[in-house]
Structure formats: structure tokens, C-alpha cells
Amino acid sequence: MDSLRRRLTGELVEPADPRYAELTAGFNAAITATPAAVVEARDPQDVVEAVTFAAGSGIPVAVQATGHGIADSLDGALLINTRRLDECVVHADGWARVGAGVRWQQVLDAAAPHGLAPLSGSAPGVGVVGYTTGGGLGPVGRTYGWASDRVRAAEIVTGEGVLRRVTAETEPDLFWAVRGGKGAVGIVTAMEFDLVRQERLHAGALYFAGADAATVLHRWREWSAGLPAEATTSVALLQLPPLPGVPEPLAGRFSVAVRFAWTGDPATGEATLAPLRAVATPLIDAVQVIPYAAIGMIHADPVDPMPVHETSDLLRELPAEAVDALLGVAGPDAGSPQVIVELRQLGGAFAVPGEHPSALDHRDAAFSLITIGVLVPPVAGAVAPHADEVSAALKPWSTGATLPNLGAAVGAERIARSYRPETLSRLVEVARRFDPSGVFTVGQVPVR
Structure with a gap:
């Protein structure tokens, strides 16, 4: 040492x-x-x-x-x-270069004066590189697609200790692998990616009482089926603890959040959301025109560390029977120990292949499902078994797969669910070629 x-x-x-x-x-x-x-x-x-x-x-x-x-x-x-690698440069003609230590909020703030926006995630405190190498499932993704498809170039230290500049033309195999393959082929020290021109959003969340959960979920299922690509939405069953920062109407009670982001004309977005607004009286209506840089308020994800257990699945469809199954295992009368059980609608631009092929799989999924439970007494021991019950209840509509970034996890079973066999085989081959000593074999990387 x-x-x-x-x-x-x-x-x-x-x-x-x-x-x-x-x-x-x-x-x-x-x-x-x-x-x-x-x-x-x-x-x-x-x-x-x-x-x-x-x-x-x-x-x-x-x-x-x-x-x-x-x-x-x-x-x-x-x-x-890599947190000290904090370079963050936004170019007015529509792209950015960031170091591996940069978080999304830094890019959001730097891009805003130019009327530009990055395809960040729901939590702007997350790092750009880790998020993007896992695909990047964001709150406006049905309009603009995956963050990884916007990457122009990456600078990667591969397993032989060589710093390489990777583009579709110079290093096609590494460029394919780094976009979706997480840390399989090396450590990214910098990344360059295209931005979108989006100054504002009509966006936020509607929070409903737990008593309205069945009505809201069934209506959300029907309503979301007809949404255009300008809309990205999710719904979450919440049991938020009575802690500082949790709004009083939600603290210590069961509630339902409908998240909504509209990238088009705000008036059209208002009309599009109207059927959901009318389904019940919201406890909180936080949908409004916001600067894109405030995109984190849509999901209002927690910003402080906590002990959690997460599971994730992808669904091929969401019929009414699936909603009933979810309510039966995680609804207001189910005794669920989960803090969040969330469904995100995919489709739209999420389903469109990028300009360059990548290691990101499962673009054909219709919804993602995630459970998040906090491992504190008295529910700590019940969280993981119940999460398995949620997955089992939705299994008839599950693809059996997941996404690399839906909950940090390791192990052969998780890797196999994140990639199709042919994708994993190619990832392993590329990784072995550029990391012959097997340096990158721990953490969230494909097993070899």
C-alpha cells in the first residue's frame, strides 16, 4: 500500500x-x-x-x-x-462534459441558463456516471428515452490500467458495454452527453388518501394507457413516517402519489391530467409549471441515507387483475411494511432503440415495479419476506427481468435478470478482453 x-x-x-x-x-x-x-x-x-x-x-x-x-x-x-473528479462544463450548443464525481443537480443548474436540460433521474443527488452506465430511467423518459442513449463519449480506465477515450467510432465494443453494462468494463472518469432543449415542465405529484387507493390505481391504469409520449407518469403507494420534512397530510398515514411530467404545452398537460385530478380530492396537489432544474420535486425522493431493502421487477402489462393483486398485497388494508411500492409506466421513447446499440436490455417492458422498505423496528424482519410476496403477486404479469439501476444489488441471479443471455455473454467477453486480470469483479458488475 x-x-x-x-x-x-x-x-x-x-x-x-x-x-x-x-x-x-x-x-x-x-x-x-x-x-x-x-x-x-x-x-x-x-x-x-x-x-x-x-x-x-x-x-x-x-x-x-x-x-x-x-x-x-x-x-x-x-x-x-471518484467524488473529487468534479469537472462540469455545459456547452451552449447542447452537450455537457462531466467528471465521475458530478451529481445531476450540478448539471441541471449549469444547463438551465442555456435553456438546456440533462436526462437526469428522479433524485438529482445521484451521481451522473453511475446512473447513466446503468441506463438511466428518468421522469421525462417517455419523451426523451434513456440517459445512456445520449452519451457521446466516455473516458474509461480499463483493467490493464489504461485510460481510453471511448466513442462509437474509436472503441465500439467498449462504447456498447459502458452504456448499460454498469462497471463491467472499467472505471469511467469522465462522460460527454447530449442535452435536450427544455426550460420548463408541467409537472409534480397528486397525493391522495389511502381510502382512495383502489379508485386511483384503477383509474391511473386506464388513463395511462392512452397517454402520448409527452407524458411520463408513475404511481406509488406510500407509508411515510412522521419525520421532519414529510408534509403533515402524508406523515404517518397511507397515501397514494400520482407523479406526472409533461414536456409539451402546459395547457395541454393540464387538460391531460384533468381526469386523474377529478378521480378523488387530493390531499396535496403539487402539479404546476416548474423550471426543469426543479425536476426532483416530482418524486421528492429522500436525500438522507437510511437502511433499506429494495426489490424490482419489470411487467409486460398491467390489467385490472394485476392492480387488484397489488392492492391485495400492498394496499391500505394489507398490512404492508413497505415505505414505497411504485409502478412506473414505460413505453414511449423508452421502447425506441438508441442511435448506437448498447448493453441496455428490456426496452420492451411496459411497467417497472419497485418496493422499498426501511429496516427499522418493529417491521425490519417483515420487509424482505413481504417484498417477495409483492413480486409473487405480480408474477403472472412479470417479464422475469429487471433493470441494472432499479435498486442497487449484486449476485448472479440479479445479473441474469438484468441482461439477456446474449447481452451478458458479450459483456463478459468484452470485460475479459479489457480486464484480463479480473480486477473488476466486485460490486454491481456482471459475474465472470
């Missing part, structure tokens, strides 16, 4: 160092990461040095910037923290 320390511009932090806990902390407080050491990279060359050292020492490598991708203990690995 001392030999590596001497080669770094940044710092090498070992477990006895007071900063170790800070640099290994993840967003999911239920997971404690225990890598052998952490490299806090200050530039891409630090990443090169760390990967080269690991390959020569037989130590596996993992990477994090914001902590949202930590999914296992990383025991014995060398963790490369």
Missing part, C-alpha cells in the same frame, strides 16, 4: 484512518462497506495508478462517488472514490 500511496496525487485511506468511514459510506445504511483501503482520486491518473496496482497485486477494485451504488461489503477490495 505504501508503494501505491507514493504514486498518487490524491490520498490512500486505510481502515485506521478517521476518514475511512466517510469515504466508504453508502446511501443504503443497511450495508457496511469494508474495503481493504480507499483511494480518493484527484485526477484520472490516480485511477490508472490504483487499477494498475490492484491488477499487479491480485486485489479486486470497486468504485463509488456518491454512495448510491454500494450494494455489498466490498470486503478486501480496493475502493476508488
